[in-house]
Amino acid sequence: MKTYLVGGAVRDKLLGRGATEKDWVVVGSTPEEMHRLGFTPVGKDFPVFLHPHTKEEYALARTERKTGHGYSGFSFYCGSEVSLEEDLIRRDLTINAMAEDETGKIIDPYNGQQDLANRILRHVSPAFAEDPVRILRVARFAARYHHLGFRVADETIQLMQMMVDNGEVDHLVAERVWKETERALGEQNPDVFIEVLRNAKALARLFPEIDALFGVPQTALHHPEIDTGVHTLMSLQQAAKLSPSTSVRFATLLHDLGKAKTPPHEWPRHIAHEDRSLPLVKQLCERIAAPKEYKELALMVAQWHTHCHRALELKPATILKVLQSNDAFRRPERFEQFLLCCEADARGRTGFEDRHYPQANFFRAALSAAQNIDITAIQAQNLTGKAFGDAVNQQRLHNLLTLKNE
Structure with missing residues (x-):
């Protein structure tokens, strides 16, 4: 029986980042032996145990065999003869397929250290294509490590595209899509998550409402970047700078969905895009099982963001309507999130990234005055x-x- 530190803890240690969780693989043991040693079983699909003292997760080394579609379409074998290398080859990326033994020696059969040095996110083996969740995970890792210079390997993007073409991505369940999306929104560059999904052709399948924004023009006077999809990602970048809240970032990402439904003969103007956005926001949130509070803020921002942009022009009655419609008196903290989304939208334009946004402070003063x-x-x-x-x-x-x- 040998125990190895694996996965993210090894990766982040080599990157000089603090590891928040430690995962361990046990080679040469059985569930019965783990029981005898005082470990508590927690795994449903395969044997995972909690250490009796540290409560860290220890998984028996395993092999996998594809038996169906999606995340759960696997059978597992956890015999004591399964080697560390056999366990590691089933992991997603080479940088996640390294282990460390009790002496601190790195076991790296798939060149993860070299890919770390080269800042490459590369799949370990063709088995990557058997689990569609890995499309989302790679996009999330790209968002996490973008500021360090990481990029997804061309061959991995091609494999992800193949998974989209053969329909494997369509077997993702809503809960997994939401979980990975929420985690990606919390990363330093959440816009990269969307970019990678788009490059892999997965955005059109998972978030068609967002994908449809690319190629839709806007008025150059107000949007020098022209493309609505580009503006959406720029706004998401600004939201990430303004707030760590994944609710704020999610609402900002969805704020202009209605522009994809503007009749082309009306381009580049988008009159009433706010109303057209609302059913699209509801549709997207329901499909990926977004929590109620995320959906509510996204609908607020989609419907009212242009009113916020025009704050200094509004009549007192209209200002009061905005405050009341958004329940600002009872939920001022959510209204503050709304204002941050509006500021991110205003700054998410070429040349406007550092522009002052007095409208937000005006509405803060308006809420205070009305209270x-x-x-x-x-x-x-x-x-x-x-x-x-x-x-x-x-x-x-x-x-x-x-x-x-x-």
Whole structure:
């Protein structure tokens, strides 16, 4: 029985990054022996155990055989004779197929260290093509390590394209798509996740609403980058700079979906694209099982972002409508997320990346002014129902008018 540190912990150690989790592979053992040593079984599909003290995961070395489609279409064998090399060859990327023994020696049968040095994300073997989740994982790793100069190997992109062409990607379940997407949105360059999926031809299958934006022109005066898909990725870049929130980044990614539905004869203008975006946002969120809070913010941003851009021109009544429609009084923290998305959209344009966005601060001041009402004085009037609400709104409108005139 031998134990090896494997996967991401080895990779990140060699990159000089701190490893948050440690995974171990056990060679030459059996489930019965692991039980005797006090390990707790947790794996459903194959034997994975928790260490009795550290609670880190220890998996028996295994081989796999493709038996069906998708992530779960495998059978596993975990005999004590399975070697470390046999276990590592079933992993996704060479940089994830390295191990370290108890002396600190690196076992690297598939040249992961060389690919680390060359900043290459390359599949280990043709078995990569048997698991469609790996398309999403490679795109996520590309987003994570882009700032270090990593790129996906051409032959790996070609293999991912083949997986799309042969329909393997269509067997991805919604929960796995969402899990990988959410993790990718949390990386330093989430826009690279979308770019890699597009290069692999997977974006059109997984996120057709986003893929449809590429090639759709916008007015050059306001969008020097012209292409709506390019603008979307630029906005996502800005969202990543403005906020670590994956909700903000997700909503920014979906904010302009309706522009893909603008009739071509109306190009490059996109009148009413906000309304056209809403069913597309709902459709996408439902298909990938996005959580409710992500969907709600995405719908808010899609519907109201142009109102935010025009904040300094709006009448007090319209400003109040925006605040009320977005539940800003009860959920100011979500309204703040909305403002960050709008700022990311405004900055996600060629030449506008560092432009000041006073509209956000104006709406912050507007919310504060509309909250600053004398509720006691209104209650003293013994008003009820609609009359009470009207009195509150009148005071809010008065405060907003004062703000506008300052």
